[in-house]
Amino acid sequence: MKAVKVVVKSAAALVAVAVIIELAARVFLPGLAWLDVLEPTAWGYTARPSFSASYTGMPGAGMDAPFSTAADGSRGAMTMRQASLVAIGNSYTFGLGVTDDATWPAQLADETTWTVANMGLPGLDMAMALARLQAMGLRMRGKTVVWVVASDDTRRTPAEGWLAVRKGAARWLRSLAWMRVQALPKGAELSGDPAARLSVEDLLAAGVQLAEHNLFRLVVVRLSRWRSKPVPGLLLVDVSDVFTRLQSDPSTLAEDGIQLNRAGNRRVAAAIASKLATMQGKR
Secondary structure (H helix, E strand, O other): OHHHHHHHHHHHHHHHHHHHHHHHHHHHOOOOHHHHHEEEEOOEEEEOOOOEEOOOOOOOOOOOOOEEEOOOOOEOOOOOOOOOEEEEOOHHHHOOOOOHHHOHHHHHHHHOOOOEEEOOOOOOOHHHHHHHHHHHHHHHOOOEEEEEEOHHHHEOOOHHHHHHOOOHHHHOOHHHHHHHHHHOOOOHHHHOOHHHEOOHHHHHHHHHHHHHHHOOEEEEEEOOOOOOOOOOOOEEEEOHHHHHHHHOOHHHEOOOOOOEOHHHHHHHHHHHHHHHHHHHHHO
């Protein structure tokens, strides 16, 4: 009987600790429910179509802003079919932490004559972005595609790991979800892993060929610094100097200190609009 009491007390203590950890996670860690927009594909993941949600995470974290996707998975109401310009890239293009109208593609549309569809997704590396463009195929005909590439995109995203973060009990237990996030390779770990490195030149060259085959205009934007040998036929513009300044300016960053807020996204939209206007003038 004494042994049973010890087991019950131990179990109760463990439950109490688990509850405390979960409560602490809900107070001090932002929610990860934005991961629910990701849908598995053969090449990694894409966005769930006609998805909308309004999440609340850590107060002031700026990571769980309301967002929605259109019928084709693009962020906001504008579909790729309706757009004259299609933006694709990682979380900086998706606009993690801001509302649909505050992303740089949405603000680019507000400030120019372009109608813009936002096909960005958090963690979208170059290989997944190219695969997503390939899946669009001839539907891109006659459009301008702005492919925004950051240095992180030159390394392979562990897509299966990110898709598994909120599976099972982790959908409700924020502490468990964050334990899974911490276990994923990120940043320096991916930088030092040869298997995670992508062939930047090959992917850019494939993008040029895809644009020629499907009759759309591809413009690659270097958002942060990465290197590539010259790729024949590639239209490349560089806004990394602007982005570098934004990363050191608290007034343009979300509360996590990584993603951009509305003002930061406005600056990126202005920089890209300026580059596109210059290219238009040279045609």
